Amino acid sequence: MIISHKIRLDPSNKQATYLAKAAGTARFAYNWALAEWQTQYAARKDDNTQPKPNQMSLRRQLNAIKREQFPWMLEVTKNAPQMAIIQLGQAFNNFFAGRAQYPQFKKKGKSRDSFTLTNDQFSLDASRIRIPNLGLVRMRETLRFFGKILSATISRTADQWFASITVDTDQNHLPPAENQSTVGVDLGVSALATLSTGEKVTGAKPHKALLSRLKRLSRSLSRKVKGSANRHKAKAKLARLHAKIANIRQDSLHQLTTDLTRRFHTIGIEDLNVSGMVKNRHLSRAISDMGFFEFRRQLEYKAGMRGSVVVIADRFFASSKTCSAPDCGHKVDKLPLSVREWTCPVCGAVHD
Numbered sequence: 001m002i003i004s005h006k007i008r009l010d011p012s013n014k015q016a017t018y019l020a021k022a023a024g025t026a027r028f029a030y031n032w033a034l035a036e037w038q039t040q041y042a043a044r045k046d047d048n049t050q051p052k053p054n055q056m057s058l059r060r061q062l063n064a065i066k067r068e069q070f071p072w073m074l075e076v077t078k079n080a081p082q083m084a085i086i087q088l089g090q091a092f093n094n095f096f097a098g099r100a101q102y103p104q105f106k107k108k109g110k111s112r113d114s115f116t117l118t119n120d121q122f123s124l125d126a127s128r129i130r131i132p133n134l135g136l137v138r139m140r141e142t143l144r145f146f147g148k149i150l151s152a153t154i155s156r157t158a159d160q161w162f163a164s165i166t167v168d169t170d171q172n173h174l175p176p177a178e179n180q181s182t183v184g185v186d187l188g189v190s191a192l193a194t195l196s197t198g199e200k201v202t203g204a205k206p207h208k209a210l211l212s213r214l215k216r217l218s219r220s221l222s223r224k225v226k227g228s229a230n231r232h233k234a235k236a237k238l239a240r241l242h243a244k245i246a247n248i249r250q251d252s253l254h255q256l257t258t259d260l261t262r263r264f265h266t267i268g269i270e271d272l273n274v275s276g277m278v279k280n281r282h283l284s285r286a287i288s289d290m291g292f293f294e295f296r297r298q299l300e301y302k303a304g305m306r307g308s309v310v311v312i313a314d315r316f317f318a319s320s321k322t323c324s325a326p327d328c329g330h331k332v333d334k335l336p337l338s339v340r341e342w343t344c345p346v347c348g349a350v351h352d
Helices: 013-046 054-071 071-075 080-097 211-223 229-263 284-290 292-307
Strands: 001-011 115-117 124-125 126-130 135-139 148-157 162-169 181-189 192-194 266-268 309-313
Touching: 013 071, 013 080, 013 115, 013 148, 054 071, 054 080, 080 115, 080 135, 148 229, 181 229, 211 229, 229 292, 266 292, 284 292, 292 309
Parallel strands: 181 266, 266 309
Antiparallel strands: 001 135, 001 162, 115 148, 124 126, 126 135, 148 162, 181 192
């Protein structure tokens, strides 16, 4: 089982500067490789004898010129530019397989700052991680999993740095579900989750709760002069608030999914068309605030750890229109969104 553990780092100012420099190097290498890929691909269209672009040839090409053209790359770990080009190759593989869109250039300040280290380029010492050309950086906690360490991705969220360490482990650190019972989970906007047992989970709705503060900080940022120190401070303050909103949402989803997988062996959920749902301008903000996709992602990997089963109901299955009472199964013809509760005309059961 391959699992990642994301741990917050506690770098000094000097170490944070190095991490930012390494992340910037990775972003530059990614953009350089993408531009070269497009140039070489266009040249091949004009002349079939030209070789196809690939991440291996681009890595060799960068290694041949970086000492003369980009000497500042030597100030950080060699993994920063090399792994960025490998990730570009993976992005193109996903694009050609139809799993993702065409790779885009990364913009400074608008994309997540990160770089990746292979397992031979870093080591762990209790609650510290050793990074090439930098030394030991404190971690807020130790690695929870035992096994073969594969890689580490160093990333920044707002003004905080994290290390996401990937481990290949046989350790099953979660016990099986407490019982073999089954539950159905219906996700919604007014309540995040309604269980077939009758329980309702409201959800944190952090974006709605902090929206007024978010607007105030956004207006404050827009009034600052571009390039000024005050604009930099306002931008950092707004980024911290966005990180806080994301953390509150993540925490509430983790609590819900952990509770469900701990209590139930079989969990049924709907295959929601989230990208289509957010196109409704009246509900898009509320739907995005709930985090439906993240709920399903967490539920599936936690159920896998416990040996539980997640059953995905087809999105065209009329679950809301069908009576769930035993020996009934009656299906109503129409059920508008404004109807929040209905009574089965056959058996008289009341459904939310």
